[in-house]
Amino acid sequence: SQQGEEDPQALSIQEGENATMNCSYKTSINNLQWYRQNSGRGLVHLILIRSNEREKHSGRLRVTLDTSKKSSSLLITASRAADTASYFCATGGDYKLSFGAGTTVTVRA
Amino acid sequence: GAVVSQHPSWVICKSGTSVKIECRSLDFQATTMFWYRQFPKQSLMLMATSNEGSKATYEQGVEKDKFLINHASLTLSTLTVTSAHPEDSSFYICSARDTGLSNQPQHFGDGTRLSIL
Numbered sequence: 001s002q003q004g005e006e007d008p009q010a011l012s013i014q015e016g017e018n019a020t021m022n023c024s025y026k027t028s029i030n031n032l033q034w035y036r037q038n039s040g041r042g043l044v045h046l047i048l049i050r051s052n053e054r055e056k057h058s059g060r061l062r063v064t065l066d067t068s069k070k071s072s073s074l075l076i077t078a079s080r081a082a083d084t085a086s087y088f089c090a091t092g093g094d095y096k097l098s099f100g101a102g103t104t105v106t107v108r109a
Numbered sequence: 110g111a112v113v114s115q116h117p118s119w120v121i122c123k124s125g126t127s128v129k130i131e132c133r134s135l136d137f138q139a140t141t142m143f144w145y146r147q148f149p150k151q152s153l154m155l156m157a158t159s160n161e162g163s164k165a166t167y168e169q170g171v172e173k174d175k176f177l178i179n180h181a182s183l184t185l186s187t188l189t190v191t192s193a194h195p196e197d198s199s200f201y202i203c204s205a206r207d208t209g210l211s212n213q214p215q216h217f218g219d220g221t222r223l224s225i226l
Binding site: 030031033035040041042043044045048050088095096097098099100101102104 | 113115141143150151152153155158200202204212213214215216217218219220222
């Protein structure tokens with residue numbers, strides 16, 4: 001079943017701009033994960049943030065986690081055309097994952 | 110890094126055919142693998158959890174006789190769509206997690222595009 005909502009559903013930005021997307025979840029978590037999916041492909045893991053962490057960075061990606069609000073955000077800085085993809089948050093710890101609805105990001109050259 | 114190989118990447122076949130999809134963890138062992146289904150422009154929906162050496166656990170609404178899962182080794186799970194019909198056309202994705210590690214992400218195959226004519 002779907003764990004929660006992501007917003008926005010779709011985002012179109014100019015190359016070089018930042019992209020921010022949000023994810024909300026319903027149950028308590030051990031960690032929250034962000035994945036990217038290029039059209040017609042599988043999912044690529046981006047970042048895992050543990051429940052006791054508030055912020056995490058990986059290259060141009062920044063993830064925040066607010067367990068009191070049961071929400072997380074993913075920021076992509078200085079976007080590139082290659083960042084065009086769908087982004088999903090997922091929760092579930094070491095067991096099965098529940099995915100958000102996803103945000104489709106289009107980066108215009 | 111951990112790699113999951115899924116095969117085939119796409120299948121086109123006639124209605125009534127059974128189709129087998131393989132999911133392999135290439136450099137780690139996975140006692141548990143997961144099978145998802147994804148419709149266009151939608152999120153992933155978990156179909157079943159594949160357990161090595163025992164029966165799969167199916168999500169509510171998923172027909173176990175329609176979607177046969179076998180997890181015979183620590184590196185291979187198979188999903189067989191039996192007597193496939195056009196409504197079974199979808200994108201099927203498997204994932205696996207390294208059994209020996211906790212609090213780690215799952216690794217996904219590249220998916221199988223199934224088209225039933």
